[in-house]
Amino acid sequence: MIRTSAAAMAALLLHSSCAFAQESRTATSGVFQRYAEQIVKIEVVETGSAARVSVGTGFFVDSNGTVVTNYHVISEYVHDPERHRIELIGADGSTPLSVRAVDVVHDLAVLRSELRPARHFTLAPVAVAQGERLYSLGHPNDLGLSIVEGTFNGHLQHTLYPKIHFTGSINPGMSGGPTISEDGRVVGINVATSGEQVSFLVPVENAIALVQLESAPDYQPPDSMLHEIGRQITEYQAVYLDGMFDDGAKTVELGPYRAVTEPAPFFRCWGYSTRERELPYERASHRCATDDYLFIAGNQRSGTVQMTHQLLTTASLSRSRFYALYSAVFSEDNTPIGVEEHVTKWRCGTRNVRNQSTPVRAVLCLRRYRKLDALYDAVLKVAVLGGSDTGLVSTLSLSGVTHESIDTLTQRYLERITWR
Amino acid sequence: MALIVEVVDSRGGSVKERVRLDGGSLNVGRGYDNDLILDDLYVDARHARIDVNADGSVEIEDLGSINGLVALDTPGRVPRVIARPGTQVRIGRTILRFRDPSEPVPPALQERTKPAGISRLFDNGGLRAAAFIAALTMATAYTWFGSYERDSGSTAVAVAVVFVLFAVMWAGIWAVASRIVINRFNFTSHLAAVAVVAIPVMLFTSIDAWATFLFPDNPLWVPFGMVVWSGLFMLSIALHLSLSSTMDRLRRWRAAVMTTGAFALMMGLLAYAGRDAFTDVPEFQGVIKPFSGQMLPAIDVSGFSDVLAELKEEADELATDR
Numbered sequence: 001m002i003r004t005s006a007a008a009m010a011a012l013l014l015h016s017s018c019a020f021a022q023e024s025r026t027a028t029s030g031v032f033q034r035y036a037e038q039i040v041k042i043e044v045v046e047t048g049s050a051a052r053v054s055v056g057t058g059f060f061v062d063s064n065g066t067v068v069t070n071y072h073v074i075s076e077y078v079h080d081p082e083r084h085r086i087e088l089i090g091a092d093g094s095t096p097l098s099v100r101a102v103d104v105v106h107d108l109a110v111l112r113s114e115l116r117p118a119r120h121f122t123l124a125p126v127a128v129a130q131g132e133r134l135y136s137l138g139h140p141n142d143l144g145l146s147i148v149e150g151t152f153n154g155h156l157q158h159t160l161y162p163k164i165h166f167t168g169s170i171n172p173g174m175s176g177g178p179t180i181s182e183d184g185r186v187v188g189i190n191v192a193t194s195g196e197q198v199s200f201l202v203p204v205e206n207a208i209a210l211v212q213l214e215s216a217p218d219y220q221p222p223d224s225m226l227h228e229i230g231r232q233i234t235e236y237q238a239v240y241l242d243g244m245f246d247d248g249a250k251t252v253e254l255g256p257y258r259a260v261t262e263p264a265p266f267f268r269c270w271g272y273s274t275r276e277r278e279l280p281y282e283r284a285s286h287r288c289a290t291d292d293y294l295f296i297a298g299n300q301r302s303g304t305v306q307m308t309h310q311l312l313t314t315a316s317l318s319r320s321r322f323y324a325l326y327s328a329v330f331s332e333d334n335t336p337i338g339v340e341e342h343v344t345k346w347r348c349g350t351r352n353v354r355n356q357s358t359p360v361r362a363v364l365c366l367r368r369y370r371k372l373d374a375l376y377d378a379v380l381k382v383a384v385l386g387g388s389d390t391g392l393v394s395t396l397s398l399s400g401v402t403h404e405s406i407d408t409l410t411q412r413y414l415e416r417i418t419w420r
Numbered sequence: 421m422a423l424i425v426e427v428v429d430s431r432g433g434s435v436k437e438r439v440r441l442d443g444g445s446l447n448v449g450r451g452y453d454n455d456l457i458l459d460d461l462y463v464d465a466r467h468a469r470i471d472v473n474a475d476g477s478v479e480i481e482d483l484g485s486i487n488g489l490v491a492l493d494t495p496g497r498v499p500r501v502i503a504r505p506g507t508q509v510r511i512g513r514t515i516l517r518f519r520d521p522s523e524p525v526p527p528a529l530q531e532r533t534k535p536a537g538i539s540r541l542f543d544n545g546g547l548r549a550a551a552f553i554a555a556l557t558m559a560t561a562y563t564w565f566g567s568y569e570r571d572s573g574s575t576a577v578a579v580a581v582v583f584v585l586f587a588v589m590w591a592g593i594w595a596v597a598s599r600i601v602i603n604r605f606n607f608t609s610h611l612a613a614v615a616v617v618a619i620p621v622m623l624f625t626s627i628d629a630w631a632t633f634l635f636p637d638n639p640l641w642v643p644f645g646m647v648v649w650s651g652l653f654m655l656s657i658a659l660h661l662s663l664s665s666t667m668d669r670l671r672r673w674r675a676a677v678m679t680t681g682a683f684a685l686m687m688g689l690l691a692y693a694g695r696d697a698f699t700d701v702p703e704f705q706g707v708i709k710p711f712s713g714q715m716l717p718a719i720d721v722s723g724f725s726d727v728l729a730e731l732k733e734e735a736d737e738l739a740t741d742r
Contacts, residue, residue: 279569280568280569281568317568319710321572322710324568327706327707327708338700340698344739345698346701348704350637350704351719351723351724351727352633352716352717352718353719353721354716354718354720359716361633362724363705363706365702366732366734366735367735367738368732368736376732379702385712385716410724414724
């Protein structure tokens, strides 16, 4: 009896799962057929070599030929418009695109073509339930328009600006494409992936805001997009750098020292330590960083804040040998990478600094963005002096910030590192 | 007036022979029946004749040789030349230079019976060994105190071996030079010279680290350090030259200054050529020393703004340079 029931149950499950798969395939195929023509491929071409430097996806949002995509798809053009052009690749060949508006913080751009599409997406706020099935469209690795099924998994908790967690495989080339519900409502814009079906979308609300700005009757595209990007980054950092490391800052006790930690809810902190038998010292690290970053161009990222405290202790090294170790750890380079086209070389200055109670060795390194006015990357390294078998090396890394912010934050950071 | 004729090798410039012309004639050529026999394949068997005339004048005449007679102050071949003190003629690849016997010569160099100053070190085998052992011990100790691994002992031994190898190689090169120039090897003396320079080099490395730690923003320290490093380099060259040449002290130091200058110039040119090369790796002083007392020169936190202002100025300049 039991066996019969179990067999019947299995047959039922198999039947329903087959039916579900069949239904899902039909739904996906239907979505693709209904919306494929509203999605376009976008290429940035270097005029000198007539070769593509970037391929992405975009989609029509009105009948005037307005296309939404990611800023990072067209960033090469924005940084060097003399040497590049943007093309929309459709079924009927290529059409030039112009940049109307960018939002570097949310990684969005609004472009305009001469085409008058018969059908387009209509952007509107959308409510989606956790687990709802979504469809991401784009040109993965330039292999032709593809559709990827996935599920909505809510907004990320640790980001300064909201991002949608989409469980589906977004690949390079799909950037800028829409992720939609079965009935064609745009939920987000494909922006990033961290592999293994963990992908991220820019919420549609940000795209709506940018399209509304661009379609206002008195709107004029900025004379200098780079200037506009610089302005947006400065505005962005003002939001979260304002109260950072101030008097109410959270601190952590590391050995005999106290230092700041988790400066804001959108920071994530981890700890790890090295205790290997063959090493005559221990090294414990406490690291906090923002998940968000701003895409500048190429390999250049910006807008991140990172801090690392490294506690060194030894039971067997003499004072002199411990300070050799301390110097070596302090000399390690953990500055962000830089590309000559975008940033200058580092310039560093070293001083011995005394806050109320603690003498420290402090190194500040600074470099400037070449094309973004008045923005800098800064790395502050601090080593607390005076211990004979313990030491703390602390590094604060700020990218894409103004010199005024660097001044305020380095002062506050130096004040907050003390002996307990 | 009698003259002296000097046979000079036209390539090396060294005098091979001197002959006093007292009167009569002197046959010059490669043949063995000449009065002045020249070992020069470009000279004829009977090439030229030097005549001392009755009035004391001296004349050199070409005897129809293949390569002729060339007066060095006039272009082309000449049949004969009236020789005076200072006259130089070329036959084949040999130069004949005429000199006045009354010409003064510089006083003789005084022979040193006992070595003076630091050279005394090199004459005493025990001191030579002591200097080398002291330098080796220092190098090993510096490595030990500068390392922090559990097996630092083996690192220190490895550095000691490298130090010995380097010193032996460097001293060996100088010893070969000594053998060629003054016919003596002086290997252990050169080894001691390496030690004599290595000891202040290591000491100054320590002083440099401490000074950089205590006064990281002193603008005079870097040029001062360069002067010291150049001085030590010069000392090294001058010491080795004293052991491998017959140069007097002035010439030794002149050679040391010129070598150091050339080396510094080369390094300067290399640095200048690479000054614009882009790198995203910062350069900063990372040395920390175990000293934190009230005597430590330090600025207030608010003073750190000035550091940022200086860096900003430099970075802004770099951004606009391009």
